[in-house]
Amino acid sequence: MQGKGLDGKTIILRVELDARSVGFGAAAAAIEAAGGDMIAIDVIQTGRDRTVRDLTVKIGDSASTERISQSLSAVPGVKLVNVSDRTFLLHLGGKITIQPKTPIQNRDDLSRVYTPEVARVCTAIHEDPSKAFTLTIKRNTVAVVSDGSAVLGLGNIGPYAAMPVMEGKAMLFKQFADVDAFPICLDTQDTEAIIAAVKGIAPGFGGINLEDISAPRCFEIEQRLRDELDIPVFHDDQHGTAVVLYAGLLNALKLTGRTLATAKIVVCGIGAAGTACTKMLLAGGARNIVGIDRVGILTVDKSYANPMWQWYAEHTNPQRLSGGLTEAIAGADVFIGVSAGGILTRAHVTSMANDPIVFAMANPEPEIRPELIEDIVGVFATGRSDYPNQINNVLCFPGIFRGALDCRATVINEQMKLAAAEAIASVIGEDELSRMYIIPSVFNSRIVEEVRRRVIEAAQSSGVARRQPRE
Numbered sequence: 001m002q003g004k005g006l007d008g009k010t011i012i013l014r015v016e017l018d019a020r021s022v023g024f025g026a027a028a029a030a031i032e033a034a035g036g037d038m039i040a041i042d043v044i045q046t047g048r049d050r051t052v053r054d055l056t057v058k059i060g061d062s063a064s065t066e067r068i069s070q071s072l073s074a075v076p077g078v079k080l081v082n083v084s085d086r087t088f089l090l091h092l093g094g095k096i097t098i099q100p101k102t103p104i105q106n107r108d109d110l111s112r113v114y115t116p117e118v119a120r121v122c123t124a125i126h127e128d129p130s131k132a133f134t135l136t137i138k139r140n141t142v143a144v145v146s147d148g149s150a151v152l153g154l155g156n157i158g159p160y161a162a163m164p165v166m167e168g169k170a171m172l173f174k175q176f177a178d179v180d181a182f183p184i185c186l187d188t189q190d191t192e193a194i195i196a197a198v199k200g201i202a203p204g205f206g207g208i209n210l211e212d213i214s215a216p217r218c219f220e221i222e223q224r225l226r227d228e229l230d231i232p233v234f235h236d237d238q239h240g241t242a243v244v245l246y247a248g249l250l251n252a253l254k255l256t257g258r259t260l261a262t263a264k265i266v267v268c269g270i271g272a273a274g275t276a277c278t279k280m281l282l283a284g285g286a287r288n289i290v291g292i293d294r295v296g297i298l299t300v301d302k303s304y305a306n307p308m309w310q311w312y313a314e315h316t317n318p319q320r321l322s323g324g325l326t327e328a329i330a331g332a333d334v335f336i337g338v339s340a341g342g343i344l345t346r347a348h349v350t351s352m353a354n355d356p357i358v359f360a361m362a363n364p365e366p367e368i369r370p371e372l373i374e375d376i377v378g379v380f381a382t383g384r385s386d387y388p389n390q391i392n393n394v395l396c397f398p399g400i401f402r403g404a405l406d407c408r409a410t411v412i413n414e415q416m417k418l419a420a421a422e423a424i425a426s427v428i429g430e431d432e433l434s435r436m437y438i439i440p441s442v443f444n445s446r447i448v449e450e451v452r453r454r455v456i457e458a459a460q461s462s463g464v465a466r467r468q469p470r471e
């Protein structure tokens, strides 16, 4: 098992060299001395006094971006202008764009897509608002809405910093399910203001994917929007995560000879994801779930100001355990982490039952790195793409929205979520299932189609579909 880490292995250093006092060789030598290997040089600007170059440098195992930058900056006459890596370069100018479906080539085209002809289409929609689904982008467009309050496990980093994640989700929607998704990061964390903003933009969208909004506000925001809008509103960190977790856990339990009803399951991080995962496991028949957050094990013997924690304490922890993670995890069959990076230790895992299942799903840094417990864990999964068994909501949200949009569902309900989980689990055949393969790859082309098909069936049988899709 190997993760690539967050630093790219190749970096690009933009340097300004004082042409009179520094030779290029000195810069190259400084990079080499710090463990870097210069593999390309691009001249950006040249002049009599100074030149600007982009140096592409491969970072050796012993080196780091910081060491190389420091070594280079220490050379007299060298000014380090910028350091980027392949990841940053991929983000230059953002990751998505909007393109018209047809070009406007002449006056005739112009008068059809725009004034005066467009007015006839506007009038038709005014007379029959349901035509918005057929005559505008509403039919295939989802808003990915965040307030930046719980971005991955990075926490409350605000709406500007949340944008790269939301753009990424939009890319995944398009690539995997051909859904046009638009990232919307709101500059408010006020519940009422978020509800009003989403309701205000809803006319242009066929669905709302709420993303990275922290608990407990996310519960009220989602519930109110579900009640007040007639398009699906789906908090991805709750339900997308729960659907994928459920699919992966069923397979892991099967492989280790356990059942949901008898396994002791510890859920760490009782926020958006932890709450929804627990609800889905309870609905599936789990009976021994213990939840833990910063305040310790949630137990009915205490009372909590957070109403969701109160609910949680009343519906879990049948043995009324108390204490911290050490007390919660002793003898547990399953650990589900949706909290923060690095909080689980090898000693914790050693204290679990034999052949334990550890799903360390915090992003980007899991609760524990697989290499630390490889020899003692039964089944291991993370939320990341650079380890085996990626339990990530990307396996759910493209397909579930594809299905919901195609049958014009008014909501995404429990039946549709369960259908999505069963679809994801079903993509792995019995003979393929192994400890390193409990959940299909994001790139498995059958996932979206299978999720879509079963979600549409579930929407129809539960009476929330407004349209019969063609195929």
Ligand SMILES: NC(=O)c1ccc[n+]([C@@H]2O[C@H](COP(=O)([O-])OP(=O)(O)OC[C@H]3O[C@@H](n4cnc5c(N)ncnc54)[C@H](O)[C@@H]3O)[C@@H](O)[C@H]2O)c1
Pocket: 150, 151, 152, 153, 154, 212, 213, 214, 215, 236, 237, 238, 241, 268, 269, 270, 271, 272, 273, 274, 292, 293, 294, 337, 338, 339, 340, 341, 343, 361, 362, 363, 364, 382, 383, 384, 391, 392, 393, 394
């Ligand atoms: N793999 C996936 O698909 C996936 C999906 C959703 C969320 N996540 C990850 O799960 C984590 C939580 O996301 P969320 O949307 O539920 O956020 P959230 O803010 O709603 O909830 C996080 C909860 O974790 C708790 N927590 C933080 N540090 C803790 C600690 N040291 N010990 C115990 N509890 C702690 C917080 O108090 C909070 O209740 C993030 O790291 C996120 O990246 C992963």
Ligand SMILES: O=C(O)C[C@H](O)C(=O)O
Pocket: 151, 152, 153, 165, 212, 236, 237, 362, 363, 383, 392, 393, 394
């Ligand atoms: O964004 C991800 O990779 C998954 C999830 O939505 C998260 O918040 O961590």
Ligand SMILES: [Mg+2]
Pocket: 152, 211, 212, 236, 237
């Ligand atoms: Mg998220």
